[in-house]
Amino acid sequence: MKDTSSGDHRQLLLIDDDPNLILLVKDYLEFRGYEVITAGNGREALEVLERNLPDMIICDIMMPEMDGYAFVQKVRGDSRTNWIPVLFLSAKGQSADRVKGLNTGADVYMVKPFEPEELVAQVESSLKAASRLIQHNTRTGDGQPKIQVAFDVELTPTELKVIQFVARGMANREIAEELNVSQRTIESHVSNMLGKTGLHNRTELARWAIESGMA
Structure with a gap:
């Protein structure tokens, strides 16, 4: 397994x-x-x-x-x-x-x-x-350039919750336990957000959430 x-x-x-x-x-x-x-x-x-x-x-x-x-x-x-x-x-x-x-x-x-x-x-x-x-x-404004995402990207209420947990460094398994859903459901939400934003990975999602004030 x-x-x-x-x-x-x-x-x-x-x-x-x-x-x-x-x-x-x-x-x-x-x-x-x-x-x-x-x-x-x-x-x-x-x-x-x-x-x-x-x-x-x-x-x-x-x-x-x-x-x-x-x-x-x-x-x-x-x-x-x-x-x-x-x-x-x-x-x-x-x-x-x-x-x-x-x-x-x-x-x-x-x-x-x-x-x-x-x-x-x-x-x-x-x-x-x-x-x-x-x-x-x-948070300090140093290092990498800001993540670029289209201004009209809209997340569902559940996706907003998920991305806040992602920004805190939590794993999909931990987020699933927090929201009382399956890990596969969280993986689906993360995948949907990557598709909406055009970002490449969870790290970029976390940066975007922090930079845009969602987390």
């Missing part, structure tokens, strides 16, 4: 040139409730980022065409993507390698082979930290 208690349908971008690792990590993260999109190298990943803004990036370092270092430098240099947390997965485990990875712009550095549970824990920790930073920057 699929475990949806952790990922809560957050979208992750997984980048690695090893198809076996991609398959294993993707399956494990999807089992934990995450939506996972993949790329084989940094150049492919940049093309993905033109269409999607994931909640987090998990990236190998040594890859053909564009390695992890060059990719992360591109991510950190773009205001659309510089807020996205990045986790490096690398077979290079020396202290100097870790320092270089973190100095390049990664938030977390994990060495292969790794325990899947540790990867999930690092992902969850990074997503929570990013959510706190986004809320702080939104």
